[in-house]
Structure formats: C-alpha cells, structure tokens
Amino acid sequence: xxxxKYLLRTALLLCVLFVSLTACKKEDPRWSEADxxxxxxxxxxxxxxxxxxxxxxxEGGSFNKFFPKNEPGFEMIASQEKTGFAEYKLKKDGKxxxxxxxxxxxxxxxxxxxxxxxxxxxxxxxxVDQGSTATAVLVGGRFQVKVLSRDASFSKANREAWLQKVNxxxxxxxx
Amino acid sequence: xxxxxxxxxxELPTSGVTVMxxxxxxxxxxxxxxxxxxxENMITLVTxxxxxxxxxxxxxxxxxxxxxxxxxxxRAVWLYQTANSIGGKLGAAALANKIGESVSFLxxxxxxxxxxxxxxxxxFSIKVAAEIIAYAKINGxxxxxxxxxxxxxxxxGKESIMRLAALTCFDGLIPLGPDFLRKIEEFxxxxxxxxxxxxxxxxxxxSMIPGGGAEGQLGFVQQGFNSIKGWMGNxxxxxxxxxxxxxxxxxxxxDIADDKLDYVAGFLDATTNYFDYTGVxxxxxRLIERAVAEI
Numbered sequence: 001x002x003x004x005k006y007l008l009r010t011a012l013l014l015c016v017l018f019v020s021l022t023a024c025k026k027e028d029p030r031w032s033e034a035d036x037x038x039x040x041x042x043x044x045x046x047x048x049x050x051x052x053x054x055x056x057x058x059e060g061g062s063f064n065k066f067f068p069k070n071e072p073g074f075e076m077i078a079s080q081e082k083t084g085f086a087e088y089k090l091k092k093d094g095k096x097x098x099x100x101x102x103x104x105x106x107x108x109x110x111x112x113x114x115x116x117x118x119x120x121x122x123x124x125x126x127x128v129d130q131g132s133t134a135t136a137v138l139v140g141g142r143f144q145v146k147v148l149s150r151d152a153s154f155s156k157a158n159r160e161a162w163l164q165k166v167n168x169x170x171x172x173x174x175x
Numbered sequence: 176x177x178x179x180x181x182x183x184x185x186e187l188p189t190s191g192v193t194v195m196x197x198x199x200x201x202x203x204x205x206x207x208x209x210x211x212x213x214x215e216n217m218i219t220l221v222t223x224x225x226x227x228x229x230x231x232x233x234x235x236x237x238x239x240x241x242x243x244x245x246x247x248x249x250r251a252v253w254l255y256q257t258a259n260s261i262g263g264k265l266g267a268a269a270l271a272n273k274i275g276e277s278v279s280f281l282x283x284x285x286x287x288x289x290x291x292x293x294x295x296x297x298x299f300s301i302k303v304a305a306e307i308i309a310y311a312k313i314n315g316x317x318x319x320x321x322x323x324x325x326x327x328x329x330x331x332g333k334e335s336i337m338r339l340a341a342l343t344c345f346d347g348l349i350p351l352g353p354d355f356l357r358k359i360e361e362f363x364x365x366x367x368x369x370x371x372x373x374x375x376x377x378x379x380x381x382s383m384i385p386g387g388g389a390e391g392q393l394g395f396v397q398q399g400f401n402s403i404k405g406w407m408g409n410x411x412x413x414x415x416x417x418x419x420x421x422x423x424x425x426x427x428x429x430d431i432a433d434d435k436l437d438y439v440a441g442f443l444d445a446t447t448n449y450f451d452y453t454g455v456x457x458x459x460x461r462l463i464e465r466a467v468a469e470i
Contacts, residue, residue: 028181028185028214030215030231030234031181031214031235031238034238034239035181038238039242042239042242060315061319064319064323077326078317078318078324078326078327079317079330080313080464080465081315082246082247082314082465085465085468085469086317087317087465087468089330099464101465101468101469103468107469108236108470111469130229130470131226132226133222133223133467144468148222148467148468150223
C-alpha cells in the first residue's frame, strides 16, 4: 500500500515536471522574434516620449466626441478606451457590423508610413485600404481613423461612408 | 513577466474538463464561446482577415501591446489566473470539508477547512471583483459618461459572457442552490474588514483591489457583488437556468458519477480553470481588436 502510494506520487511528480518543462520550451518561430524585439521597442518608445522626441499620446477619452453617435437605425457601443486609443462597435438590429477606431500614431509611429503611398483621399485626408477588412485615413498627420468590417455585408463602400461620418475636421483641429 | 500573449493563447488546451464544461454551457449562451486553438487562428477569427502579411502585423502589434506593462493587459491576465487558482484551492478545501462532514475519521478536517458555503461565497465575490478590475485594465472606462459605459458593459459577449455564465453556474447555482445570490449577499454583507485580511483568497489579489485599505476594499467587493447580482438574477430567470439542467448538460461531456451538487461543484472547482481560460481569450480578443485598428 505504502509502496503503491509512493510510486503513484513519484509518477505524478514526473508528470508535473514533464508538463512544466514542455510548457516552458514551447517556441513559436512566427512570433518569438517579434516578442523579443517588442521589449526593446517599448523601452525605446518610452525614452523617446520622455525626451520629447516623440509626442505623448492624447487621452483616448478625448476622441469620444468625434465618433458618429446619432445615426438612425444604428447603435454605437463604446468598446475600448486606452491612452491614445478609442474604439466603438457599430451594430444594427443586434448584429455587429463594424468597428470604428481613432488612434494616436504617437503610440505606433510606423502606422503613419503606409499613408505616404496613399492614392486617394477621403474627407480630404489620405486614405488606404488594409487587407480585406480595413479602410483608414490619417488626420493631421497624427490621428488614424479606421473602419473595420465585422460582417460580410459591410463593404468597402460602407467603410468609406462611415469614415466620413466621423468628425474628421474636428479631430484635425484638436491640439 | 512570465509568458507572452501568443504563448498563453497557443497553450490553451483544446480538450479536457475545462473545455468540456464550457461546451456544456453552450446551450445557455449559444454560439458565443469557441474552442479557439492558436494565436493565428484567433487573429483570423476576431478580424475576419486572411491576408498573411496583415495577420503578421496584427500579431506583432498585439504582442507589443501586451508586453508593455503600462497598458494593463498583463495585470488583467494575472488577475484571471490568480482568482482562478484561488478557486481551485478553496475548492479542494470545500471538498475536504464535505468529506469531513460525512466521514467520521476525517472529521478533524472540520477544524482546518472553512464551511463550504462560506468558502464558495468568498470565491464568488472575489471572482466578481477580479472581473470588474480586469475589465477596466483591458478596456479602460470606455465612453462619454455613465450611460455609454453601461452600454459598453452590457455588450458582454463571446468568451466574456461565457465566463459570466460559468461563474453563475459553477460558482453560484451548483454549489449554493437556486437562491445562491441571496446566500452570497447575506454572507458578503456580514463581513468585517478583518474577515477579508485574514482570508488567503483575498490576500492573493488584494494588491489589485482599490479602496486604500481593508475597509475600502471590503466596500469594493460588496459593491462589486451588488452591481452584478441584478444582472445575474435576471440572467438565470430569463434563460430558465437550473442546477439540474446544467448538470444534465455536463453529463453529455463529462462522466459525473455523483448527482450530489456539492460534489459536482467541488469536482468542477478542483478540475477546471474556466476563469483563467476564458480570461486569456478575452484579453487576446481585445488586444487583437486594438492591434488591427492601430497598425
């Protein structure tokens, strides 16, 4: 009986050790490199913001007033609000149609690069399409406004139309 | 920092008691929770994006956001993990307590374990407090004013609504019975600050609970429970959820030998980590939603 218990405990312990060792060693080559680089990038961004080389991002709450909130038949649900970022969910009849986000590129400066090759304007600002679900404009060189489809029925034309419902001019005048 | 977000999501098991127990609750919140395996899959599922270059950018931005301690996502994961492990520990204590009540030679366990219902009420209320704090860490306080904020909270869906369904069933209804909300309320309202500070479950998460001291923190825990009880009572009645119904559904997925609800609850508590599991999924989803908007 005692021997059985001892063996059982040893077996359990070995199992636990095995599981924890394999868990620690799991590497995913697609993301491991990005993971390492991100830590340096976070530090570099922090220093750049402290030295003034990079502007400090605006409060996410300061973007709320620019979202289109009174469109009949549609619901806008506040979704996230972090430093330099605010996002709303666009719903109709209880269904998620799209996400609409305003982000301060001070949080992620390379986000502005893609607008350099922009070939169209929306609401007077450079615009780009990204992947198959996103359309974005860069306002005042500083704020990215993006509409992301979350339903197959919400087309690129819908994204462009909703980008223009955002108070882009108001956002450009901020600061 | 221990693990990156892609590791946490990649390592979510796709089978086992936690997954089975969540599947068993699908009939309550149909289609909301999905057994997502792998970081890439989650990116595709959340964004609907299949462009590999775009997926790479989204993933890298999500990893960076998670790795920045100032963003609060790591703290949210820590809260979900810690509140979950507390549940496990208390669960073991509660099970031991039940054995102590029915088996005389183990009756000494009575002296070192809390009453099962008391342990359960603490476990429940601390998970509620952890949920509220984690919500704010992940999402901030979105919206202009109270009405918009309430709209944001009311939009709980996917793995978040599943987590609340599991909290309702596995930590409320099954262990404490149909009047679980009244039982928890009675217990929680009778607490004094010392009850909390001497409680190991509370101690584990107390550094994250606002209130500036034990009295204020007790107030936070009580208010947290009060803020969720109306919603939860309505959730149970509007969906007609019963302990028997949940256990019946569980039996389709897990071999539960005993019908005694206390034992089922103790078993689930000791063998599942639904709070941590769905918590990691929630953080992953929100990170991905933000990442795709910021790149």
